[in-house]
Amino acid sequence: MNLFDIYQRRIVTLVTELGSSGRLPAGLDTTKIVVEAPRDMSHGDLATNAALVLAKEAGMPPRTLADLIAPFLSGFDGVSGVSIAGPGFINLTLDPSVLQSVLTAVLEQKGDFGRSTIGQSAKVNVEFVSANPTGPMHVGHGRGAVFGDALASLLSFAGFDVSREYYINDAGAQVDILGRSAYLRYREALGEEIGAMPDGLYPGDYLVPVGEALARDHGPTLLQLQEKDWLPIVRAKAIAMMMDMIREDLAALDIRHDVFFSERTLSQDGAVDRIRLMIDGLTARNLVYQGRLAPPKGAPVEDWEDREQILFRASDFGDDVDRPLLKSDGSYTYFAADIAYHLSKFERGFPLMIDVWGADHGGYIKRMTAAVKAVTGGAGELDVKICQLVRLLRNGEQVRMSKRSGDFVTLREVVDEVGCDAVRFMMLFRKNDATLDFDLAKVIEQSKDNAVFYVQYAHARCASVLRQATSQKASGVGHEALLACDRSGLTDQSELGVMHRIAQYPRIVEAAALAHEPHRVAFYLYELASDFHGLWNRGKESPHLRFVMDNDTALTLARLSLVESVRSVIAAGLGVLGVSAPDEMR
Numbered sequence: 001m002n003l004f005d006i007y008q009r010r011i012v013t014l015v016t017e018l019g020s021s022g023r024l025p026a027g028l029d030t031t032k033i034v035v036e037a038p039r040d041m042s043h044g045d046l047a048t049n050a051a052l053v054l055a056k057e058a059g060m061p062p063r064t065l066a067d068l069i070a071p072f073l074s075g076f077d078g079v080s081g082v083s084i085a086g087p088g089f090i091n092l093t094l095d096p097s098v099l100q101s102v103l104t105a106v107l108e109q110k111g112d113f114g115r116s117t118i119g120q121s122a123k124v125n126v127e128f129v130s131a132n133p134t135g136p137m138h139v140g141h142g143r144g145a146v147f148g149d150a151l152a153s154l155l156s157f158a159g160f161d162v163s164r165e166y167y168i169n170d171a172g173a174q175v176d177i178l179g180r181s182a183y184l185r186y187r188e189a190l191g192e193e194i195g196a197m198p199d200g201l202y203p204g205d206y207l208v209p210v211g212e213a214l215a216r217d218h219g220p221t222l223l224q225l226q227e228k229d230w231l232p233i234v235r236a237k238a239i240a241m242m243m244d245m246i247r248e249d250l251a252a253l254d255i256r257h258d259v260f261f262s263e264r265t266l267s268q269d270g271a272v273d274r275i276r277l278m279i280d281g282l283t284a285r286n287l288v289y290q291g292r293l294a295p296p297k298g299a300p301v302e303d304w305e306d307r308e309q310i311l312f313r314a315s316d317f318g319d320d321v322d323r324p325l326l327k328s329d330g331s332y333t334y335f336a337a338d339i340a341y342h343l344s345k346f347e348r349g350f351p352l353m354i355d356v357w358g359a360d361h362g363g364y365i366k367r368m369t370a371a372v373k374a375v376t377g378g379a380g381e382l383d384v385k386i387c388q389l390v391r392l393l394r395n396g397e398q399v400r401m402s403k404r405s406g407d408f409v410t411l412r413e414v415v416d417e418v419g420c421d422a423v424r425f426m427m428l429f430r431k432n433d434a435t436l437d438f439d440l441a442k443v444i445e446q447s448k449d450n451a452v453f454y455v456q457y458a459h460a461r462c463a464s465v466l467r468q469a470t471s472q473k474a475s476g477v478g479h480e481a482l483l484a485c486d487r488s489g490l491t492d493q494s495e496l497g498v499m500h501r502i503a504q505y506p507r508i509v510e511a512a513a514l515a516h517e518p519h520r521v522a523f524y525l526y527e528l529a530s531d532f533h534g535l536w537n538r539g540k541e542s543p544h545l546r547f548v549m550d551n552d553t554a555l556t557l558a559r560l561s562l563v564e565s566v567r568s569v570i571a572a573g574l575g576v577l578g579v580s581a582p583d584e585m586r
Contacts, residue, residue, distance in 0.1 A: 001113070002506035004046065007076070007092065010034040011050050014072055023068065028054050037504055044083065044091035045099070045500055051088040062088030098394075099499040100487040106502060106565040107483045114505045118162030118513065125345050126152045128356035129250065129257075130167040132244040134178045136206050137249050140358060142411040143436065144387040146427040148356040149255045150518040150577050151385070157576050158513035165259040167341060170239050171268055172334065177201060178242070179235030185211025190220055210241050216585065221303035249412045253420055254578055266340050267332065274415045275332050276338040278375060279310070279325055287313045287374055293321065312339075317370035339371040346372075346380045351378065356432075356517060359388045370415065383516055387432045393439040418443050421579045425452035427579045428522040428577055446585070448533075451526050455570065455581055458529035461536060462567035463583035469548050469560055477557065482564055483502045485557035492545060494538050495562060498531045506567050509576075518577065 012030040019026040032053040035046050051066035058065055066088040073092060074082045081093035106113045120440040131141045152162045169175070181202040188194045189211040198205045213223065214237055222230045231264045243260070250256065266274045278401020282288045291311045311322040312335075312454050345353050353372065357364070372382040392399045392409055399409055415423050422443040429451045430436045448454050490499065505524065512520035539546040547559045571581035 001102055001109075001503075002116075002510070003094075003098070003102065003503045004035045004037075004507040005510075007046055008033060008048070010076055011035065011048055011069075011073070014069070014307060015054065018069075018072070021160065024054075028057050031053070035128055036037070036483055036507070037500070038085075038089075038091055038411055041497070041500070044081065044093040046092040046094065046334060047085075048090050048092070049088075051084075051090060052323065058348075066090050079256065093546050096496060097488070097501060099496055100252055100490055102503045103487055103490075103561050103565045104483070106568055107479070107561060110568055111575065114572060115159075116161040116506065116510050116513070119155060119158050119159045120511050121162045121271065122352065123163070123350050124352045125163050125165055125348075125350035126155070126354045126356070127165040127167055127345075128152075129246075130169065131246065131254075132169045132174050132181050133239045133246065134174055135202055135204060135242065137155060137246060137411040138408045139390050139392050139411050139438065140387070142414065142423060142544065143390050143427045143432075144356045145250060145253060145255050145411075146424050146578070147385065147387050147518065149253075150424070150428055150521075151354065151356070151574050152508070153578060154513050154521065156514075158509055160513070163259060165261060165345075166257045166258045168239075168243065168262045169262055169537050171263045171266075171337070175235055175239060176231065178238050179231050180206075180227075182207050182210045182214065182238040182298045183230065183234045186214040186218075187220065188210070188265055189215035190223070206245065207238070210238050213237065213241065235381045244260070249410075249415075252412060252415045253423060261341065261344070263337055263341070265376055266337055266344070274344065275336050275340040278343050279336065282374065284313060287316070288325065289313065291322065294535055312371070314367050314370045315376075319366045319370040323367055323371075324387050328583055335367065335371070338368060339375060342368070342372050342380070343375045344383065346376045351376075351380050352365055353382045355382065355384045357384055357386055359386060362386050383403045385432055385516060388435045390427075390436045390438050393441075395441045396439065399440065404490045414438075414440070421456070422452050423578045424577060425455070425522060425574075429521050429526070431517070431519050451522070452579065452584070454533075455525045455529045455574065456580070457585050458532050459567055459570045459574070459581045459583045461561050462532070462570070465536075465547050465563050466560065466567070467583075469556070472548060477554070477560055481557055483559040485561055487561060489555045489558050490562060494531075494535045494545070495559075498528075498535055498562060498566060501528045501531050502565055502569055505573070521576055525570060525577075528570060528573075 012033055015024065015028055016025040017054045019028055033048065035048045038047040051062045051069060055062040055065050063084065066084045068091055070082045070084060071542060073079060073090060076092075078095050078496040079092050080095045083091045085091055109115075126148055127143060129137070129145045131137050137145070150165065152164050156162045172447050177200065181197065184194050184197065184201065188208070199256070205445055214390055215539050217237070222233065262269065267276070272512075279288060289311055290308055292306070292308055293311065295306070307328060309324050309328075310326045312325055314323045315321055323335055327333055342353060355368070368384065372380045392414070418440055426438060426443050428434065443450060443452065445515045446453050466477070490496070508520055508524045512518060535545075547556070547561075547563055549556045576579045
């Protein structure tokens with residue numbers, strides 16, 4: 001039950017009818033009419049921009065148009081008051097019975113309240129994490145992992161058909177360095193003293209198990225081989241073990257991907273060279289040419305070479321400059337592989353692709369969106385979400401080092417210390433493109449300042465109220481009794497405020513899904529928790545507002561139905577975010 005959608009459709013129907021009757025011009029564009037919660041709740045329960053967005057086309061000032069529309073809105077079922085504010089916003093005050101009916105919908109739909117069909121089963125590919133398989137994930141990877149997983153869950157809840165994907169960067173120089181680093185650990189496992197890891201190789205002790213596994217599998221035989229022969233063997237083993245470690249780290253955050261796509265399969269390990277086919281396709285459409293790039297302005301650009309080379313006409317599709325597809329040695333650029341990979345997504349049936357990238361990839365967005373537009377003929381859409389840096393703190397002091405990795409704190413160390421719930425919720429309790437301060441001490445505090453505790457405590461408090469009521473009232477407060485009860489007694493402003501917040505949940509879900517912003521759900525849950533804690537505190541101060549009234553069974557059931565509705569919505573929202581909803585807090 002989405003009140004905002006219900007009244008938006010009623011307003012659109014009204015405008016159409018007014019056009020048919022001659023009171024307004026016929027055929028007005030109603031697609032921009034929205035209904036939302038007023039910024040100031042004292043103004044009403046709903047607000048619409050109808051007069052503002054229709055005024056120009058209707059040929060009258062917004063306030064004049066609002067004055068014309070408002071009397072008709074007063075006749076809507078469930079509307080007890082209409083007012084006009086500012087330049088022409090129309091505010092609607094709802095009868096308490098409308099908000100009370102929202103609780104009926106929550107109790108009927110249980111965890112499906114707020115679930116939407118707005119996605120219409122459209123297929124979406126969400127690619128996230130995609131960390132190079134060269135070591136354990138750090139806390140920055142964790143932010144992208146949590147964001148991507150929560151976004152995928154949110155989109156599924158909103159009716160999209162979602163696939164979670166991890167792109168394994170297992171081709172290129174970095175995995176050769178991984179192989180050489182693992183080879184030293186192999187020699188160490190055979191008893192050789194290797195000393196400090198040379199500059200340019202991966203330090204940290206996470207490659208020690210790889211070296212030990214290679215020693216068990218091959219004994220000293222690899223020592224007799226030249227690098228060109230042992231490197232593929234060692235590299236493959238190292239990548240496989242690194243990916244196993246990454247999967248385990250992700251599982252600790254309750255994250256699992258549907259697809260792990262290997263970069264090597266694009267051109268090196270497959271029967272078909274997909275990168276070459278992609279370049280041939282662009283060439284056939286005259287989107288590739290032999291040319292020379294101008295020197296970059298400012299700092300040097302990694303993919304610029306002063307030579308004739310194969311260039312993609314990226315500037316025709318919104319990029320700043322054209323981009324090379326081949327290196328001077330004839331091998332493919334990283335960009336060429338990325339184009340082929342995104343073309344693969346499109347060919348696998350995903351017209352909408354969402355990539356979750358780290359903060360250092362912001363400069364890559366234009367070229368990649370241009371490439372997707374080109375290779376899909378404009379039929380594919382790429383939305384890149386950047387997850388900004390995470391500053392890891394402990395009581396305000398920055399934490400930097402890890403024995404396990406050698407130079408950074410690993411994601412697994414953070415999860416093991418503070419728990420999956422704290423990591424997931426706090427990674428989402430800030431917009432993804434804003435830098436996040438993650439304080440290991442603060443996120444386990446039991447206080448209002450710790451958002452994950454505050455929201456989970458609201459759920460536990462609801463569960464506690466329902467348990468105590470059940471023990472006092474025996475079987476009289478079961479789900480069927482709460483569903484069937486008379487809620488007309490829920491008229492206190494604090495009760496109406498909680499019900500209004502609950503009514504916003506379906507709209508929050510849809511808006512967050514369409515904007516690809518799961519943090520909106522986290523913010524909403526904190527606000528709902530705050531409303532509920534406030535209601536609970538009022539009951540302590542004013543006995544007539546307590547949830548269980550010994551001498552009024554009807555009012556008790558009504559208030560318990562409100563408590564159960566809060567509990568259900570918090571549990572559903574936390575489920576979308578991948579956070580548990582405990583019945584007790586210890």
